[in-house]
Amino acid sequence: MTKSTGLNVGIEGLRIDFDDFTALKPTDLQIREKELFTLLGPSGCGKTTLLRCLAGFIKPTAGRVLFDGRDVSVIDPWDRGIGFVFQNYALWPTKTIARNVAYGLEMRGLSKSVIREKVAETLKLVELTGAADQYPGELSGGMQQRAALARAIIIDPPLLLFDEPLSNLDAKLRVKLRRDIRDLQTRLGLTAIYVTHDQEEALDISDRIAVMRQGEVMQVGTPREIYETPANAHVADFVGKACFIAGRVVSDGQFQLTSGTTFPATMTPETTTEAAVAAFARPEHISFTAPGAGDLAGVVTEVSYLGNLTRYLVSVEGQPIMVETRDAVGTGQQVGLKLPPLRLFNTMPTGHISQEAA
Structure with a gap:
């Protein structure tokens, strides 16, 4: 031919x-x-x-x-x-x-x-x-x-x-x-x-x-x-698994949870300081640390063994955060979370992590 x-x-x-x-x-x-x-x-x-x-x-x-x-x-x-x-x-x-x-x-x-x-x-x-x-x-x-x-x-x-x-x-x-x-x-x-x-x-x-x-x-x-590098929350949510953390931007590149915990995050083209409400990461880029170490602290609430990895839901200040790793952690265990560089979006998509993982 x-x-x-x-x-x-x-x-x-x-x-x-x-x-x-x-x-x-x-x-x-x-x-x-x-x-x-x-x-x-x-x-x-x-x-x-x-x-x-x-x-x-x-x-x-x-x-x-x-x-x-x-x-x-x-x-x-x-x-x-x-x-x-x-x-x-x-x-x-x-x-x-x-x-x-x-x-x-x-x-x-x-x-x-x-x-x-x-x-x-x-x-x-x-x-x-x-x-x-x-x-x-x-x-x-x-x-x-x-x-x-x-x-x-x-x-x-x-x-x-x-x-x-x-x-x-x-x-x-x-x-x-x-x-x-x-x-x-x-x-x-x-x-x-x-x-x-x-x-x-x-x-x-x-x-x-x-x-x-x-x-x-x-x-x-x-x-x-x-x-x-998804352009917005809808792309991030549709393509692959996504973890969204609710909060607000307090200054350029600083994201704050309702508790006052603050950590750095990357502004994206759609993001404005006044409107950003969600920080995004891929769950395979979040890792466990010892309790008290890392960027956030939480409790493991769900464990799903998927063969090549295990998917966890970790409750952090009432928010479910998805982690995908080969580490073995039990339900109810206290853990620290090490976050990758986060991207900020102006919207929190419907049906995000807690519903998706259920």
């Missing part, structure tokens, strides 16, 4: 309304040639709406979509030359896998000999050579998704769109297939836009991630940037 040149995707002031409901607020994004770019967020955040607009299935209310600088906003889906991998595979049950995969080439009028050669090559690429004459109902979910992927890439698209492609598969198979998708995308030189609600999946395979909430892009960055 020939290697694609990929393409750059520009999204400029894109807004999508359904009657009186705004599914996507005005959005600007630049997706680079040959990168795997992920739209990450909970159900109803607008990520699939945006993806379907890029495919041409939904027309924008305002703004435009650019492929290598060319406005494609009003071009029909079949004229955009892109591949789309659906969540439910969308294979024809009465066609063999080979015929399913060949469909895009048949619509382009290629000769039967060329189609046979390309189908064989593509099925080999996705490790489905032996399934050419089988029907979708005879295959496992993972094999059906590989067939859907083969059908999408056989037309050599410069852009490949994925709409929650692994959500119907079991956990171990999802891990394998997401790496296969990433490896294939890299080998073929495609630009890929991938929609998922699975944070681990997004962190594992993406070059960059756009975290979305309620029709709005909250932050764009590399997986490391999104995880380690």
Whole structure:
């Protein structure tokens, strides 16, 4: 299979309304040639709406979509030359896998000999050579998704769109297939836009991630940037486990609990001294110390053994603080906590640590 040149995707002031409901607020994004770019967020955040607009299935209310600088906003889906991998595979049950995969080439009028050669090559690429004459109902979910992927890439698209492609598969198979998708995308030189609600999946395979909430892009960055330096409390809370400590900023970089205990914390771009109410850390970055040592003192209230680590809830001045470590500590034990550098946010997200860990 020939290697694609990929393409750059520009999204400029894109807004999508359904009657009186705004599914996507005005959005600007630049997706680079040959990168795997992920739209990450909970159900109803607008990520699939945006993806379907890029495919041409939904027309924008305002703004435009650019492929290598060319406005494609009003071009029909079949004229955009892109591949789309659906969540439910969308294979024809009465066609063999080979015929399913060949469909895009048949619509382009290629000769039967060329189609046979390309189908064989593509099925080999996705490790489905032996399934050419089988029907979708005879295959496992993972094999059906590989067939859907083969059908999408056989037309050599410069852009490949994925709409929650692994959500119907079991956990171990999802891990394998997401790496296969990433490896294939890299080998073929495609630009890929991938929609998922699975944070681990997004962190594992993406070059960059756009975290979305309620029709709005909250932050764009590399997986490391999104995880380690979230732009706001909503990003911090959605991507990975998060520990939030309630209090207030008493001066630039000084955070105070209701008891008067004060410790340093980093102001973030959204933070104002008057409004900051939550300090944030990842629970794996908080460590136990001997009672009386460390930055805070508390009592262990919950212990959850998870195999590779143990998750603890520690009550500190009435606040539950999550700690993830391999240390062994018992319920009711007095502990000290050593805090990492904390980030300050103006909001305390709903459903944070105590509800999440319950």
